[in-house]
Amino acid sequence: MTLPIAGNWYRATRIDADTTLIIEPHIHVLEQANLWLVEGRDRDMILDTGMGVVPLKPFLDTLRRDPDKPIICVSSHTHIDHIGAVHEFDTRLVHPLEADEMARPSGLHSLFKRDMPERLLQTFLDAGYPPIGEMLIEALPFAGYDPENYRLRGAPATGLLNEGDTVNLGNHLYEVWHLPGHSPGGIGLFERATGILFAADAIYDGPLIYSGPGMSVAAYRETFAKLRTLPVTRVHGGHDPSFDRARMLEIIDAYEKRWDAEA
Numbered sequence: 001m002t003l004p005i006a007g008n009w010y011r012a013t014r015i016d017a018d019t020t021l022i023i024e025p026h027i028h029v030l031e032q033a034n035l036w037l038v039e040g041r042d043r044d045m046i047l048d049t050g051m052g053v054v055p056l057k058p059f060l061d062t063l064r065r066d067p068d069k070p071i072i073c074v075s076s077h078t079h080i081d082h083i084g085a086v087h088e089f090d091t092r093l094v095h096p097l098e099a100d101e102m103a104r105p106s107g108l109h110s111l112f113k114r115d116m117p118e119r120l121l122q123t124f125l126d127a128g129y130p131p132i133g134e135m136l137i138e139a140l141p142f143a144g145y146d147p148e149n150y151r152l153r154g155a156p157a158t159g160l161l162n163e164g165d166t167v168n169l170g171n172h173l174y175e176v177w178h179l180p181g182h183s184p185g186g187i188g189l190f191e192r193a194t195g196i197l198f199a200a201d202a203i204y205d206g207p208l209i210y211s212g213p214g215m216s217v218a219a220y221r222e223t224f225a226k227l228r229t230l231p232v233t234r235v236h237g238g239h240d241p242s243f244d245r246a247r248m249l250e251i252i253d254a255y256e257k258r259w260d261a262e263a
């Protein structure tokens, strides 16, 4: 099978003065995560790092107003589509429940469908994702790239983020919220001054994944109860376009109903 060569691996869209969304358009939609760059007064933050098919930090440095400013890398959780380039950053933060997984990834770590457990493939189909082809990539990053050589490297955390901790960029202060259900140590970052929530895979406007290793509907229900109480105005999720509070509540209602029916 021959894949086309991608012109650019990453695509960046500026969301507001300090926030840029980065995606990997040539990854199958199922593993095409949102990576969020926030440029702060004192330091920048990258929330999640994609699949790690090609280096991310050099690309970020072309976007950043000051590439010499310190940048901290926060992993919302440790699925393959969120920690691929974590090893490129000097400061690496994650929830303690997923620190081991980030240091030594044990889950999916290949681009090939043949390496994905049947149960996982079925979970994605059940959730509503289109089937994947032979590989998770739909283009090569450059001529001569060999997808067989892809590795999910991971990297040990340099610090841990628990609920109640904060991430301070100087002019942006984020509260850490523990949002398990999709994964045991999933976290969201909430900026109370603006009501913006970076929710990662706890909630996005697409098929949520709640049954599989490390996942729990009971925990997910508690996470949703927590989200209802937060004065959220806008949600930037781990996948798919951003949405407002009304849409957040619609999504929560729909999944709670679904889980009631499945119980």
Ligand SMILES: [Zn+2]
Residues within 6 Å of the ligand: 033, 079, 081, 082, 201, 238, 239
């Ligand atoms: Zn994801």
Ligand SMILES: [Zn+2]
Residues within 6 Å of the ligand: 077, 079, 182, 183, 201
């Ligand atoms: Zn995930």
